[in-house]
Amino acid sequence: MGRARTWVRRGLLAFLLLAVVFAGVLGFVGYTESGARWALRQIDGRLPGSLSATEVGGTLARGLRIGRLVFEDDAIRIEARELRLAARWPELWAGRLVFEDLQAASIAYHGGEPDQEPQPLQVSMAPLPLPITVVSGRIDQLALRGEGMLSDIRGLRWHDLQLRDQTIQAQRLQADVEDWAVSANQAAITLDGKVPLSMALSWQATDGSLSGEGRIGGSLAEMEIQQQVSGPYPARLDGTAYILDRVDPRFEATVEWTEWIIAGYPFRGGTVTLTGTPDAYTARYRFDFESEQAGGLAQVNGSGQGNLDGLDAFDAQLATESGSASATGRLSWSTPWAATAELALEDLDPGLFHPALDGRLAGKARLAVGDEDPLRLSGIDLAGTLNDHPFSARGALTIADASLDCRQCELNLGRNRLQLDGSSAPGDVVLELVIDAPQLGIVWPGLGGRLVASGTLDGSPSLPRFRGSVTGESLGWESWFAESIDVQSRGAGQDAVNMTFSVQGLAWREQPLGIASGTVQGDLDQLELDLGWALDETTASARLLLERQGEGVSGELQSLEIEDPRAGTWRLQQPGRFAIAADASSAGPLSLRSDNGHLELAELKMTGDVLVIDAMLDQLPLRVFAFLVPGGMNISGTANAGLDLRYADEAWTGSVYWRQQDTILGVTQFDGEVTEVYVPTVSMDARLEGGGATVTATVSVEPGVSGELDLRLAEVAADTLVEGELSLQGTDWAWVPVVVPQIDRMQGVVAARFRLSGPLRAPGLSGQLRWTDGALVVPALNIPLTDIDLLLEGAPQAAATVTGRARAGSGDLEISGEISRLLQPERAVNLRLTGNEAVLLDWPDYRVWGSPDLVLEADRGGWDISGDMRIPRAEITVEDAPEGAVTPSPDVVVVGAEPEASEAVEYGGAVRLQLGDNVRVQAFGLDTRLEGELLLRQAPSRPLRAEGQVTLADGVFEAYGQKLTIESGTLTFTGPLDNPLVDVRAIRQVEAFTGPVTAGIHLTGRANAIQSTVYSKPAMAEAEALSYLMLGQPLSQATSSQGSQLSGAALGLGLRHANRITDQVGRSVGLDQLTLTQDGSEGTALVAGKQINSRLYARYAYGVFSRLGTLLLRYRLSQRLTLEAGTGENQSIDLLYTVEKY
Template identity: 25%
Template sequence: PQGRGRAALALDGVVPFALAGEAGFDGIFETHAVAVQATLADSLLEPRLQARATLGAAHAEVDARVDSFAADPLRQLRLKAGGIDPAAFAAGAPSGEFAIEAELAAPAAGEGLLAGPIRVTNARPAAMDAGGIPLEALSAQLDWKRAELALDAVEFRLAGGGTIAGRVAWHPPALPDATASAAPAAEAGFGQFVAALELAGIDTRALDGRLPRQIVAGRVDAEAGAQRQTARLALMVGAARIDADASLSVVPAAPPSPVAAASAAGEGGAQTAREGAAAPPVPAPATDLPAAVHAGAARSFTLSARLRGVDPRALRSELPSARLDLDLDARGDLSAEGLPQAVALDFTLPDSRLDGRPLRGEGRLRVEGLRVPEAKIDLNIAGNTLRAEGAFGAPGDSLALRLDAPALAAIGFGLGGRAGAEGRIGGTLEAPNGRLDLFGENLALPGDVRLAGLNARVRLDSGIDGPFELALGLSRLGSRARGADGAPPPDWLASARIEAGGTRARHRLDADLATPKVEGVADTLRLALEGGLPAGEAPRWSGRLAALEVGGRFPARLQAPATLELGADRVRLGRVEIEAGDKGRIRLLETAWSPTQSVLRGDLAGLVVETEPRRRDGRPRRNADPLSLGARWDLAVGRTLEGEARVFRESGDISVEGELRTRLGLEKLEAVLNARGDRIDLAVDVQGKELGSVQGEAGLRARRGADGLWSVPPATAIRGAARIDMPSLAWLGRLSQESVELAGRIRGDFTVGGTIESPRASGRIEGRELGFTLVDQGLMLAGGELDVDFDQERVRLERLEFVSENRVRPRENRIPFERLTATPGRFTARGELALDSGAGDFRFDADRLPLLQRDDRWMLLSGGGTARSTFESLALDAEFRADAGYLEFAEALPPSLSDDVVVLGREPAPAQQGGGFAVNADVSVGLGDALYLSALGLETRLAGGLRIRLQPGRPLSAVGTIETVGGGYRGYGQNLTLERGLINFQGPLDAPGLNIVALRKGLEVEAGVAITGSAKRPQIKLVSDPEVPDPTKLSWIVLGRAPDAGSGADLGLLLPAAAALLGGPGGGMTEELSRSLGFDSFSIGQGELNSTTRTRSSRVLGSGQTVSGGPSVAGQVLSLGKRLGPDLFLNFEQGLGGAATLVKLTYQVSRRLSVIARGGTDTALDLQYGFSFR
C-alpha cells in the first residue's frame, strides 16, 4: 500500500497508567482506496482498541479488550464487516457480497481462550458456473482452547435450500511440555483435523448449473493428520446411496511390513452399509513387487474400491448414461517425490451398462518404472471390444492388441463410425518393434471432426538397421459443424496418402494430399523425404527434401533436392529453388533454426497473382496483364532482431470483377518490414491510376523471454498511421451490377495507438466533388462534400452535402421551371454513431433537390428527417414534399422476364429469416401542386399526400389520399375526361381504395367508366348521363353515337372494347351485348384459331400437312357462335392480329362422336371421338 499515515500516543506514568492514542492511514492498495482509523484508550494494564477500516467497497469495525499481563491477554473481541467481494481483490475469484459478525469473549473460568457466535452472510449467492459462491449463510459457535479450536453447531445454508450442519475441530501439534490430557493426541507438525457433518436437501444444480439436478443428503466424518487420514461417507445422491470408508497412512518405507492401507466401498440402488460395522481388513502389502523397489521407496499404498450402480450422467449431463459396477484393487510404492515407482492394479466390471448396452470387462496391470511386466485387459464397451495381453518395456517383451469397434457412437464423447485394429508391440521405449493394422469408416472424432475413411499399416523391427514400413491413407477429412444455412462445410482434405519404408538409418517418406475442388480445380501437394536417424546420437533426422510439388490454383515445383536436418535443437534447410507458375521463381538461400539463432534469407520473382475467377468448366480466365510480384528477405533472430523483408510489384495490374471488369491501374505496390534490435516496423505504399495512393506505416517492440523466444504480448504498445488519396471514384461505379456512376475524390488520414489487445484508432475522411447517378432511373446527385471524423468510441458525420444544379428541362411546360431552378438544390446530413453500442443519431435535409433528372422523369424534392440506430435496429422519421415533378411512362409496359427465369451470375440472394435487423419508419410524403403524370394513356396532375409506416413483423402500410386534378385518359382512340380520381390508403400499401370516374364529354350522351372497390378487387361499371343501357353506353364511349344493330363494323369495334373494359364472356354487359346482336355466344381474348389440337389435318379435304400441337395463329381472337339446331353449331373466328379467318360447322352425331368441318385459313373435315375418365 502507498499513502499517508499518522499516529499519536499518550501514556500516564502513574498506575494504572492511563493510555490514550490514535492512528490513521489513507492511501491506495493496488487499485483500491484504503482508509484506517484506530484509537487506543483506558489503561496500559487493560487497554481497549477500536478500529474502523475501508478497502474499496469493503468495510470493517473491530472492538477488542486486552489484559496485558495475563497468560491469555485477549479477553473480548467484537467484529463487524461487510461489502466483501472476493472478485474485487483477486482476478478470477468468484463473486459475492459477504458480511461477517463475531461476538467473542474469554470464559470466566476453565481452559477456554475465546468463545462466542460467528455469523457470515452472502447477499449475492450464485452458482459456481455463474462465477458466484452458492453460500447464503454460515453460523457457528466458536470454542477456542489451548488444545483445540472448535466450531460447534456449524450450519452452512446453501443456495437452493440445502444445509450442512455439524462440528469441525482442529487440534494443534502437541508441544513438548503439553500436559493437557483431555484432548485427542495431536500429531507433530500438522496437528489433527476432525469433522462430523450432516448434509440435507442439497440441490446440485443450485451449486453448479452444469450439473444435472440431484438432491444430496447424508453424513460425512473425517480425520486427517500428518501421518494418517481417514474418511467415512454415507450419502444419498438422488435415488442412489453411497457408503464409503477410506484411510491412508504414510510412514518411511520398511518392507515387507505394511505401511499404508486404504479401502473404499460404494453401493448403489437400495444397498446400504450397516453403521458401526467393522472396517474391512487391510489388504496385504505389495509383496509381489521387487524388493529393490521397496528399498528405494519413501511410501507405499494399497487401495480397494467397490462401486455399484454409478451413473456418470449424474455428474456431468454431457456424459453418456450408464450403470457402472466396479471392483478395484491397487497397491504399489511411491518415490520421495510422490511419483509411482511400482503399481499393481486389478479391476473387474461384473455387470454394467452404457447407454443401455452391456459394459463388461476385467484386467490386471503391473507397472515398474517405464516397463509393463504384465498386462491382461479384456473390455467390452457397448459392443466394442478391446483386448491386450503381454508385456512391454524390456527386450523380449511382447504385448498383443486387438480392437473391434463396430459402434463407436454408443461410447459417446463425440465418437462415431466403425473402427478396428490388430497388432503387437514389443521391445523398449528406446527400441520398440511390432506391427499394427488399423482401419476406420465414417469416423466422428471429438471436436466435431469427421473422417470418411482411414487405413493404416505399420511394421517395425528393432535396431538401427531394422526395417520398417508405414502406409497411411485417409479420405474426406473435415468438420461436422454445420453453417447457419444447415449445410455441412467443405472438407479440409479430399484425400491423403503417406508411405514410408526402409530402416531407421536410411528410409524414404512420400506424401500426397488433395483438397476438394474449388472453382472446378483441386489443390494438391506431393512431398518426398529421404534420410535417416544416425545411431548413438540425440534424436535428429538428417537427409534431403527430394521432391515438392504443388498443383491446382497455385502451381509450384521443387527444381532440385535440398538437404534437410530436423532435431529438437536444430532445423536446417539447404538451398532451395522452386518454380512457381509459368514464370515464377522462389529461392530459399538460407533457412535455419536453433534455440538461440534463426536465419531466413531468400527471394522470389515473377509470382503471378491471379484475381480473375475461373470459368464454369474450371479453366482459368486469362488476364492479359496479371499482377506479378517479387520479394526479398534477409532476417536473423537471436539476441536481437535484425533484417529486412520486401514484397513489391514487378509488373501487371489487378482486375476487379463487376458489371464491367475494372483495372486498378497499379503503378506501385510495395510492403517493407524492418527489424532492428527489438523494434519491428512495417511500411506499405500502393499507387495506381484508378486507385490513387494508399500509404501506411506501423511499428511495435517485441520482447525476448527468459527462454530466448521472441513474442509480442497482448499488452505491447503499437503505433501506426495511414493515408489514402483516391482522385476519382468512377472505377467503383463500374463494379456495380446496376447502371451506377460515381464521381468525386476521397482523402483520408488514420492513426492507430494503444496496445495489441486494446488498440485505439482515430482518423478523418474528406470527400469533394462527389456525385452519384443511377442512369436508368435518372437519379443524379452532384457537387457533394463529405467530412467524417472518428476515434475508437464514435464516428462523427460532420457534413455530407450535395449542392446539385438542375441540368435537364422536363417535357411538361406547366412546371415553373425557371423559378424552382434559379438556385441549385441542396441536400445535407450530419450526426454521429457510437461504436460500442451502435447508437446513432443523424439529421438530413433537402431543399429543391433535383432527385430525378431526365426529360421524361424529373423531380425536385424538399424535406428532412432523423434517423436513430442501434446495432439491431433503425428508426426513421421523415417528411418530404415534391416541389415539382414530371413522370412519363410508355403507353404499354415494357417486356420483362418471367419470375421462373434465372440469369446466371445474377441469382437472387436467398431470403433472410426474420428476427434480424429491425426497421421502424414513419415517412410523410406530400405531392405538392406541380407533380404531373403521363402514363399508360393517363394525363393528369397528382395532389394529396401519404403517411407511410413500416414496423417489424407488419406489412408496409399507408394512410392518406392521392387525387388526380384535371386531365384525362386516352383509350380506343378517344379522350376521356377525369371527373373524379381518388386513391385512398387506410392500411396495406398494396390495397388502396379506388374512386375513379372518367367520361367522354361534349356528346348527347356523356358515357364513361366508374371504378370503385380496392386495387385487389376493383369493381368496374359503365356510367352515362342521361342513363342508357350498357351496350349503348359502350357505343357512346367508343363510337360517339348509338349502336347500329345490323352493322358488323360496329360489332368488330364494340366487342374488343367490352372485353378490355369489362372482362371476357359469361354474363353481365357482354352477354347483353351478345343477345342484342343476335348471337348465342361470343368471346375475345388471347388464343388461336382452330384451338382444338390435331396431330394431322383431315385427308378428306385437307392438304395432309402435319399441324403442331401448339397454337396455329396466336394473338387476339374474336369468336362468334350461333346454334342452328339441337346438334348443329356454327362458329366464326377472326384473328385480330392478322388476316386469318375460320368458319367451323360442328355436328354432334352421338354423345361421344362429332363431325367438324372447317373452312378458311385451315380447310379440313375431322371426326372427333371423346373419352372421359372419373
C-alpha cells in the first residue's frame, strides 16, 4: 500500500514536471520572439525549397511581424514584405486554423521559365488536413511575374476567406488591377475535377468612365460569363470560355448594344460575335448607323479573322438608301499599331458625315495609317455631285502631325478647280497651286465672286512666301465686299520678294471704304512696303520698313500722309518704330500734324498681359465725322481728346477725356435754307482705377439747354454694375424742330433728374422728368397743343410711369401709362390716350374734332393701337380737280425726285371709329352728312381694312349743272378702306306737261367698279329718263348740243347700255350717227355725224378724256374722187381716189 502511494506520488510529480516542461515549450514557442524564429526554422526544414525570414518581431500568440519573408525553389520565388500575422491558436483544439488578420505591404511572385512545351491546363489540389479561415486581410501590392503572366494588383482585400478540403470561398474580394477596380462577392472555386466556380463580379474604371457587373458560373471546363456594361457605350456581354484541359483557351461571346453615340452619330442595334482562341478567332459584327442628313438608317456589317496582335483580314460594308461603302484590309494593334485598307464608295450621300453636304459620290482610295506611320490616302479617285454641283477629286495625300503632303491633287466643284502639288511641314512649305474659282459661293457659304490664282508657296508656315498672281472679281465675305483685287508677286532670288497689289471698290456693310494699293519689296528678312488708300476726296499714303527679328517682326513707319478736304492734310513728323512679337509688342512715339491739328501716339506697348497706351488729339475738325450724321445735316467745330491707360492684373487704370469746341450742327430745310444749332459745350472725362471707372459728361445747347451725366462703373466691362446721376434742364427749345422736323414751335420748361443703378446693359432708373407750360405744333396735322404738363417718373426695378395733359383747341387730351425697360433696346410702351372734342386736324379744308379712348402699345416689333375714337364733328372740303387734270399712272417715274423713305415702324391694331351728328363732307359735287360706325383693322405690313357701314344723310349731289337729292346712300366696308360697297340713289323731280316725273340714278357696286342705272317714275326709256334727270325735259325737246351732252353724261356716269342710249338720243335730235367709239388714236370719243345732202357729210368727234374736238367734212366730187378736210389738234386736207375690186 505504501509502495502504491509512493508510485502515485512519483507519477503525479512526473506528470506535473512534463506539464511544466510542455508549458515552458509552448511559452517559449508561442510567447517569445526566439520561439517564433525557432518555429520558422522548423518550417523551413520541412519545405521542398528554402524559407528565410528577417526582421522577425512579435510572437505567434500575440501577433507576428516579419520584415521580409522569402520562399524559393527551382521553379518559383515568393517574396513578402512587411508581413503581419495574427492567429487564434485556441481554434486548433477545435480542428481548424483561424487567422484573425493577415496583412502585407507587398508580395511578389516570380515564375520560372518552363522546361517543356505548354501543357493543357490541369487543376488539382490535395485536400487540406484542416480548414483554414482568414477573417480579413490586405495585400497592398501583389506582383505576378512569369511566362505569359505580367500583372500588378493593388489593394487586394478580402473578408471571410475560407479554405476547406479542395474548396476556396470568400464573402468578398476587392482589388485594383491596373486601371480597374474589381470586386467579387460570394466567390467559390473547387480545385478538383472540372473546377466548378461561381461569383458575382463587378468592376469599374478608376476614372469612372466605364463599369460593369454580372455573374460568372459553371466551371473552368465550360465557364459562363454574363456582364452588363455601363458608361458611354452600354452593352451586354454573354459568352462561354473553355479553359480546362486546353493549352489555349477557347471562347464564344456575343456583345449587344441598343444605342451608342459616337462623334454625335447614333450607332444602334449592334451585335459583335467572337469565336475562337486568342491566337485564332473570327469576329462578325453588324449595327445601324443613323444620319438624319442622309434621311434614314445605314446598315453596317462585316467580319474579320485575327489574333492577339490584330486582324489578319477584315471587311466592312455600309449599305443605305443613300448609297454604299466598303473597306477591306488588315489591322494590327500590337506595338506599333498599323492598318491598311482598300476603300470604295458607290453612290454614297456625303450628308451621312456632315449636314452641310448633299449629293452622290463614287470612287476608291487606298488607306495606310499607323502609330509610327503617317496617314496616307493614295490612289484617290472620287466623282459625283456635291450640293447640286459636279464634283471630282484625285491625287495622293499624306498627313503626319502638323505636316501635309499632297501629290498631283486636283479638286473640282462646279466650275471651280483647285490643283495642289507639294508639302507643308512645321519648318518648310513647298506648294505649287492653281486656283480657278468662278463660283466661290458654292465652295463656302458666305463667299461670293471669282478668284483666280497660280504660283508657288514656300518658306515657313509662320512666314510663307507666295510667288505668282492672284486676281478676283466681285469678291464678298459676309459684310465685306471688293469689286476687284489684283496681286502680282515676283521673286528674283530664293528669298527675294517683289509684290504689287490693288483692291478696288472695298466696302463693309454697303459702306464704301475706297480703294487700296501698294508694293512690297525686299527679302524675307527685310521688306519695304509702299501703301496707298483713297475714298472719295480722302487719300492716304504710307511707307513702312519691316524686319524679321527671331519669331517676331519689327519695323519703322517712315512716312504717312492723309489728305481730306474737311480735315486738311496730316503728315507724320518723323519716322516711328514698332515691334510685334509673341511676348511683347510696341509702337511709338508717332506724331501727325496738320495746319491746325495734332495727333500723337506717345506710347503703345504690350508685354505679356500688360498693355500701356498714351495718346492725344488736338484740334481735330469735326467735319471728318460728317458721314455719321443723318442726311441733310452737317457738323463743324473742333475736338480735343486724350487717353493715358494701363491694363495690368486684369484691370484698367488711367484717364480718358474728350472736348468739343464751338460745335455747330447745320440742317438743310425743305426750301434749301440752312438752320444752325449751336452746341458750345460737349465734354467727357473718365477716370479708371481699382478696376472700375468714373465718368462725367456735360453738353449744352444754346440758348438755355444743358445736361450732365455722372457714372460710376464697378469694373470696365460690358456686364459691369453702374451707378450714376443724369440731369437735364432747359427753357428754350427753338432748335428742336431743326433736328426733329415732325414738331414745331416747342416751348416750356423741361427739368429732369434721374438716378441710374444696376447692370450697365439694363440699369434701373429712378427720378423724374417734367415738362410744364409746354406747347408745340404738329405741322403735318396743323395741331397746336398748349398747356402741356407731362411727367415721366422712374423707380428702381419697376416700369417708368407717364402722366400728362394738354389742350388741343377747345378740347383736352390726357395720357397715362408706363414704359418698361426704359434704357434697354427691348423697352415696351403701354399708354392710354383719352380726350374730349380735341382738335385732331386743323387745316382750312380739313377740320376734325375727336374724343379718343385709345391704348397704345409698342415694342421692338412696332406699335399696336386699339380702342375707340369718337368723331363728334368734322368739316371736310375737297376742291374739284382742275379741268383736264388726270391722275398719273403708278408706273410714272419722276426723274430727279427723291424716293420716299420706307417706313421702318410697323403699325397694327383695331380702332372703332364712331361718327357723330355733325360730320359733313363736301367733295366733287357731293355735300352730305356722314353717320355710322367703322372698325378699322391694321395688321403689320398689310393694308388698312375697314368693317362697318356709313350712311349719307341730308345730302345733295351736283353733276352736269344739276343738283340731285340723295334719296338714300350707304357705304358698306368689308375690306380695304378705299374700296367700299356703294349703294346710292340720287333723284330729281320735274313737273312735266303730263304730270310730275321723278328721275333718278342708282349707283351700285365696289368703288373701283361702280355701275350706274337710270330709272324714273313713271317708267320710261333710259334715254328719256336721262333727259329728265339731266335736262329737266323730255328727249324730244332736246337740241343737238343737248344730245351730245346727254351722250357724254351717259358715258361719264358709267351707265349700262350707254351706246343704246346714245342711239336713242341721236334719232331724237335728227342725227344720222351718234355713237361712242373706243378705237384708234382718239381713244374713247363721242361721235356725231349728219349727211347734209347727197354729196356733203359732216362728222364731229369729241374725246371724252382728252377733251379735244375734231371736225371732218367729206365732199364727193365724182364717183371715184372725194375731197376730205379735217381740223382739230392737227389740220389736214386730202384728195381720195377710190378703186373697187371684184
